[in-house]
Amino acid sequence: MDYAKALPREVRALIREEKITRHTSGMCEGYAQANLAVLPAEYAYDFLLFTQRNPKSCPVLEVSDRGSRSLRKIAPGADIARDIPKYRIYKEGILEGEYTDVSKFWRDDFVSFLIGCSFSFESEMIAGDIPVRHIEEGKNVPMYITNIDCESAGIFHGKMVVSMRPILPELVVRAVTVTASMPRVHGAPVHIGDPLAIGIGDIARPDFGDPVTIKQGEVPVFWACGVTPQSVIMSAKPSIAITHAPGHMLITDVKNVLLK
Amino acid sequence: MDYAKALPREVRALIREEKITRHTSGMCEGYAQANLAVLPAEYAYDFLLFTQRNPKSCPVLEVSDRGSRSLRKIAPGADIARDIPKYRIYKEGILEGEYTDVSKFWRDDFVSFLIGCSFSFESEMIAGDIPVRHIEEGKNVPMYITNIDCESAGIFHGKMVVSMRPILPELVVRAVTVTASMPRVHGAPVHIGDPLAIGIGDIARPDFGDPVTIKQGEVPVFWACGVTPQSVIMSAKPSIAITHAPGHMLITDVKNVLLK
Numbered sequence: 001m002d003y004a005k006a007l008p009r010e011v012r013a014l015i016r017e018e019k020i021t022r023h024t025s026g027m028c029e030g031y032a033q034a035n036l037a038v039l040p041a042e043y044a045y046d047f048l049l050f051t052q053r054n055p056k057s058c059p060v061l062e063v064s065d066r067g068s069r070s071l072r073k074i075a076p077g078a079d080i081a082r083d084i085p086k087y088r089i090y091k092e093g094i095l096e097g098e099y100t101d102v103s104k105f106w107r108d109d110f111v112s113f114l115i116g117c118s119f120s121f122e123s124e125m126i127a128g129d130i131p132v133r134h135i136e137e138g139k140n141v142p143m144y145i146t147n148i149d150c151e152s153a154g155i156f157h158g159k160m161v162v163s164m165r166p167i168l169p170e171l172v173v174r175a176v177t178v179t180a181s182m183p184r185v186h187g188a189p190v191h192i193g194d195p196l197a198i199g200i201g202d203i204a205r206p207d208f209g210d211p212v213t214i215k216q217g218e219v220p221v222f223w224a225c226g227v228t229p230q231s232v233i234m235s236a237k238p239s240i241a242i243t244h245a246p247g248h249m250l251i252t253d254v255k256n257v258l259l260k
Numbered sequence: 261m262d263y264a265k266a267l268p269r270e271v272r273a274l275i276r277e278e279k280i281t282r283h284t285s286g287m288c289e290g291y292a293q294a295n296l297a298v299l300p301a302e303y304a305y306d307f308l309l310f311t312q313r314n315p316k317s318c319p320v321l322e323v324s325d326r327g328s329r330s331l332r333k334i335a336p337g338a339d340i341a342r343d344i345p346k347y348r349i350y351k352e353g354i355l356e357g358e359y360t361d362v363s364k365f366w367r368d369d370f371v372s373f374l375i376g377c378s379f380s381f382e383s384e385m386i387a388g389d390i391p392v393r394h395i396e397e398g399k400n401v402p403m404y405i406t407n408i409d410c411e412s413a414g415i416f417h418g419k420m421v422v423s424m425r426p427i428l429p430e431l432v433v434r435a436v437t438v439t440a441s442m443p444r445v446h447g448a449p450v451h452i453g454d455p456l457a458i459g460i461g462d463i464a465r466p467d468f469g470d471p472v473t474i475k476q477g478e479v480p481v482f483w484a485c486g487v488t489p490q491s492v493i494m495s496a497k498p499s500i501a502i503t504h505a506p507g508h509m510l511i512t513d514v515k516n517v518l519l520k
Contacts, residue, residue, distance in 0.1 A: 045308065048309060053323075060312050
């Protein structure tokens with residue numbers, strides 16, 4: 001099966017059967033993918049407020065009802081606990097393990113937050129003849145923890161995580177305008193150029209995902225990233241949190257163009 | 261003093277002294293105004309989730325910390341309990357009274373939600389040569405309870421409230437594009453034309469605000485309105501809620517152009 005051309009429900013079924021366990025970059029062209037953060041209800045208000053205060057890194061697409069593993073809007077029929085290729089469980093802010101199925105850990109006080117993903121605007125970039133390097137190279141997008149403070153809310157605080165795409169100078173403005181039109185999937189870049197200006201010491205060594213080739217003359221462009229909640233969860237140390245593994249997203253039934 | 265040209269902190273000071281008690285339409289040109297909903301903390305998560313699920317009617321600009329009467333971002337120095345010209349107090353969903361100062365009712369478990377207001381895009385409309393009738397007529401904007409269901413969240417449910425501006429047919433598209441660029445202040449219209457299609461039986465009798473003249477050939481255009489929380493509070497019946505009186509807004513220090 002050509003995953004790029006497949007429907008979200010087809011790919012989600014393969015993920016549920018654990019026939020797909022790799023990152024989802026490039027799958028189900030035209031459909032939005034989502035970051036996941038699951039927290040006990042006692043943390044839900046603070047976390048929701050955190051997303052409201054940090055809309056560039058945490059644009060919420062849907063919040064589940066308490067205890068529910070279902071979504072009403074963005075992926076009806078999906079199982080939040082099984083339809084992502086790889087999950088992470090954090091306890092007291094420490095990564096405890098990675099799993100392909102978290103249903104046996106589910107609790108009736110869990111609330112799930114689904115957050116927009118920059119994979120959505122990549123199809124718009126490609127449609128606009130802006131090459132996307134990690135897709136060309138068959139890799140996961142490179143992601144970096146910056147020195148940019150998020151706005152705190154209750155226990156949640158920490159640094160913004162960004163994704164990076166190298167862009168030819170003559171295409172940078174177009175990359176800004178294409179992505180600015182999609183605020184629900186991180187919107188316009190947060191930084192253009194010098195990685196050190198946002199605290200990234202070595203562009204060749206991302207904190208999450210894979211390094212990609214930056215060709216002579218290309219400009220690194222940085223977008224706020226939905227992995228930010230994981231950085232924040234590591235700082236805030238809630239008793240338990242479940243997230244997707246970076247790059248291993250929930251593929252939704254929402255078309256990217258409807259997020260404009 | 262020409263209130264249109266005054267600074268927000270100057271007008272807020274006059275409001276605090278109760279020298280201004282009228283609606284704020286047209287005041288402090290270029291600065292955003294905000295709707296207010298204050299609720300006890302026990303309702304805060306459900307209400308914040310309601311705003312997330314209903315971003316067109318409830319685009320949140322800032323949420324106060326619990327018990328605080330201050331805002332960090334949109335109006336530093338403002339007193340939430342005194343700097344709005346007229347407040348409403350609802351108990352169990354029933355309007356209990358209107359006040360020019362609610363400081364004596366304040367509780368340390370109150371959380372304040374400040375929500376974007378369509379007054380912000382009116383200055384953009386006027387800059388784009390789209391006349392705004394209620395400003396021309398020195399009135400409050402007409403607002404209507406529609407038959408459009410909001411997405412519910414916990415106890416919060418109810419009908420969307422809209423504001424209406426009559427627009428010449430040749431300016432309707434421009435009115436859509438100008439407002440679409442400002443999603444944090446309600447964004448693009450929710451309906452164009454026939455009032456009955458969204459459950460408005462008599463356009464001459466708004467549920468809030470003032471009726472305005474609709475000239476021959478003009479099209480009524482409807483935008484989601486930040487009075488929606490009041491309609492929802494009347495349905496959800498929380499023990500207590502404080503809101504602004506429709507049209508009597510908090511004038512913030514945020515420039516409208518920064519909400520694009």
